[in-house]
Amino acid sequence: MIKVLIVDDDKLVRKGISSAMPWNEFNMEVIGEASNGLKALDFLKAQPVDLMLTDLAMPVMSGIELMRAARQLYPELHIVVLTLHQDFDYIQEALRLGAIDYIAKVQLEKEQFEHVLHRIHTRIDELANTRRKLPLLSETNVHYRHVYALVSLDRKSGQSWPIELTSNVDEIRWEVERNSWMWTAPMDVEDQLFHKLKESLDQVPQVALLVMSDVQERTWSQIQNWIMNYTETSLFYAYNPYDPVISVSMNVEDSFPIEPQDEDMDRIRQSWFLSPWTHNDSYYNQLIEQFKSLRLHKGQLMGLLYSIVMEWNHLFAQTTLGRISMIHSFQSWYEVEDWIKQTSVGIRKADEQTSYSQEIVDAVKKAIMIMQNNLDQAFTASGLSQQLNISRSYFSQCFKDLMGKTFNEYSRFIRIEKSKEYLLNTTNTIFWIAERVGYTDEKYFSRIFRELTGLLPSEYRQLGRGDK
Incomplete structure (x- = not known):
C-alpha cells in the first residue's frame, strides 16, 4: 500500500482531495495531512510516507522549500505538486527538484481523478523498476569507452519515449532524472547503440544526445550526478537543434556560474540601447558574447530580457522607432539568439523608415x-547636441520628428512620469522627489506637475493610494 501525505494550507482542498479521489483503486492510502512545509517535515519524521502531494504557495515554508528539504532527508519519497494555476516557472523548478508529476487544482474534475492517479501510479512503478537496478550498479566503476545520455530540454512534461527504446542484453540503461536517460554498451555493440539513440532524436523535439568520454573508473552515481549538473548549467547554451549530438568530457568540470553583478547586467543594457548592434555585425557579436559570458540561468535570463523589452517599449513604443515583442518562452540559448536576431531586423526596419541617417x-x-539615466541633472538641447557633435537646431528638429515631442516637452514628460512612481511607491517628501527628477524648486516642480496631470503632487499621491 502506497502511503500518501497531502500538504496544502487550504483545509477544504486537503479534505476534498483526500475524500474525493479513488485512492484504494490504485493501492494508495491517505495517512495524513499538513497545512505547511514545517508540519509536513514533522509528519515525515514521525512515520514513513511513500507519496507526498504538496501545494507550492504556502505560509511558513513554501512547497519549493519543502521539496528541497525532503529531497535531502528522504530521497526515496515521491512528490507530486499541487498548483492553483499552471505557473510553469514554479512547476519547472519543482520538477527539477524531483517532483514526478503536477496537478493543476483548477482543472481537477471528478472524471479526471482516476486518470490522474493512474498516471501517478504508473510513474511510481517506473521509478521503482529503475531503482531496483541502481543498488547493483551505483557504486560500480565504469569500464566502457562512452556513456550516452538522452536529455530533453523540456523539464515539465512527462515523456515515455525513452522507455520504448528496448535494450538488448548487452546494454545498460536507467533513468537519470525526469526526461533524462543514460546508456552504455560493450565496444562491439557500441556503434549500434549510438546509431539507435541518434535515430531516436527524431521522436521528440528539443532532445540532446550527450556522448560522454573519460568515464572509466567513475561510478554510475558520479556519472548520474555529472549529467544532472551538466543539464542544469551547460546544456541550455550547448544545445543546437540542427546538431543535437554533443560530445563532452567528464574531465571538464562544470559548475554553477558566479552570481552576476548589477554592473554586468547594466553593461548589457547599455550595449542594447547605446551601441549600434542592430546595424553592425561586430557590435552584434559583442552583445551576444556579453549575454553568453554571464551564463545566466533561464529564469535570470528571462528577467533580464523582460526588463530590456519593457524599457525599450517605454521609451520608443509611441515613436517612429517602434516597439519590440518579448520572447514568450524558450528552452535553449539557440532560441534566445534567434529572437535577438529577429529583433535586430525589426529595429533596423523601423530605423530605415525614418528620413534620417543611422548616425x-x-x-x-x-x-x-x-x-533617462540622469533625471536629477538639468539637460538642455544645446548641451546634449554639443556632446553629440550635432548642431542644436538640427538636433532639436531630429528629436521632435523621431520622438514626437520637442526636447523640452520630452524632458518634462519623463521627469513627471518618474515622479509619479516615487509618489505612489515611496513616502518621501515632495521636495525629495522634486530633486530626484531634476527640480531644485519644489513650487516650480508642483506647477509643472499640475500642468501635465491636472493635479498637485500631493493630490496625485492621495488619489493613487486611495485607488490602491
Missing part, C-alpha cells in the same frame, strides 16, 4: 538614455 537615429537614442 542621427543612434544619436537621438543615446540622448534619450543619457536623460
Whole structure:
C-alpha cells in the first residue's frame, strides 16, 4: 500500500482531495495531512510516507522549500505538486527538484481523478523498476569507452519515449532524472547503440544526445550526478537543434556560474540601447558574447530580457522607432539568439523608415538614455547636441520628428512620469522627489506637475493610494 501525505494550507482542498479521489483503486492510502512545509517535515519524521502531494504557495515554508528539504532527508519519497494555476516557472523548478508529476487544482474534475492517479501510479512503478537496478550498479566503476545520455530540454512534461527504446542484453540503461536517460554498451555493440539513440532524436523535439568520454573508473552515481549538473548549467547554451549530438568530457568540470553583478547586467543594457548592434555585425557579436559570458540561468535570463523589452517599449513604443515583442518562452540559448536576431531586423526596419541617417537615429537614442539615466541633472538641447557633435537646431528638429515631442516637452514628460512612481511607491517628501527628477524648486516642480496631470503632487499621491 502506497502511503500518501497531502500538504496544502487550504483545509477544504486537503479534505476534498483526500475524500474525493479513488485512492484504494490504485493501492494508495491517505495517512495524513499538513497545512505547511514545517508540519509536513514533522509528519515525515514521525512515520514513513511513500507519496507526498504538496501545494507550492504556502505560509511558513513554501512547497519549493519543502521539496528541497525532503529531497535531502528522504530521497526515496515521491512528490507530486499541487498548483492553483499552471505557473510553469514554479512547476519547472519543482520538477527539477524531483517532483514526478503536477496537478493543476483548477482543472481537477471528478472524471479526471482516476486518470490522474493512474498516471501517478504508473510513474511510481517506473521509478521503482529503475531503482531496483541502481543498488547493483551505483557504486560500480565504469569500464566502457562512452556513456550516452538522452536529455530533453523540456523539464515539465512527462515523456515515455525513452522507455520504448528496448535494450538488448548487452546494454545498460536507467533513468537519470525526469526526461533524462543514460546508456552504455560493450565496444562491439557500441556503434549500434549510438546509431539507435541518434535515430531516436527524431521522436521528440528539443532532445540532446550527450556522448560522454573519460568515464572509466567513475561510478554510475558520479556519472548520474555529472549529467544532472551538466543539464542544469551547460546544456541550455550547448544545445543546437540542427546538431543535437554533443560530445563532452567528464574531465571538464562544470559548475554553477558566479552570481552576476548589477554592473554586468547594466553593461548589457547599455550595449542594447547605446551601441549600434542592430546595424553592425561586430557590435552584434559583442552583445551576444556579453549575454553568453554571464551564463545566466533561464529564469535570470528571462528577467533580464523582460526588463530590456519593457524599457525599450517605454521609451520608443509611441515613436517612429517602434516597439519590440518579448520572447514568450524558450528552452535553449539557440532560441534566445534567434529572437535577438529577429529583433535586430525589426529595429533596423523601423530605423530605415525614418528620413534620417543611422548616425542621427543612434544619436537621438543615446540622448534619450543619457536623460533617462540622469533625471536629477538639468539637460538642455544645446548641451546634449554639443556632446553629440550635432548642431542644436538640427538636433532639436531630429528629436521632435523621431520622438514626437520637442526636447523640452520630452524632458518634462519623463521627469513627471518618474515622479509619479516615487509618489505612489515611496513616502518621501515632495521636495525629495522634486530633486530626484531634476527640480531644485519644489513650487516650480508642483506647477509643472499640475500642468501635465491636472493635479498637485500631493493630490496625485492621495488619489493613487486611495485607488490602491
